[in-house]
Structures are given as C-alpha cells and as structure tokens.
Amino acid sequence: MSVRLDPDLLRYELAIRGISAFDLAKLAHLSPATVSAALAGRPIAEASARQIDKVLKATPPSEFLKRLIPPPPTGPA
Secondary structure (H helix, E strand, O other): OEEOOOHHHHHHHHHOOOOOHHHHHHHHOOOHHHHHHHHOOOOEEHHHHHHHHHHHHHOOOOHHHHHHOOOOOOOOO
C-alpha cells in the first residue's frame, strides 16, 4: 500500500530539525529517490513513511528553528 505525505509539512519538519533530504534518506535507510518522491507529494510505500516517522520522532526539533521558521498553512482560511 502507498501513502502520500504532505510535502510542505514534511519540509517544515525537516527544517525545524536541521535535517536535509539527503540526511533523512541516510537516517531512514531509504533511497534519495524515495525521499524526493515524498517531498514532491508523490506516493511512497507505507513502510517508507513509517521509517520517516521514526527518524522524525527520534530527532527533536530545535526550539530556535521553530521560532524562526513559520509552519506551513493548515488549510482554507
């Protein structure tokens, strides 16, 4: 089964942790192409999404970066 991640939210989550797409691929044991697909809003395997989730949970966000980087919009105003 495949899932689509919100690319803007994923970019935000990476940014507030100071993680690059390349870093995410290495830490999650995924190919750079899989991470690129997720960041483009294309479907990825559910198992890949779980690996991304594990990395994000294991890497706390920087409070400083959270204050500097605005979160993405969350829907219609």
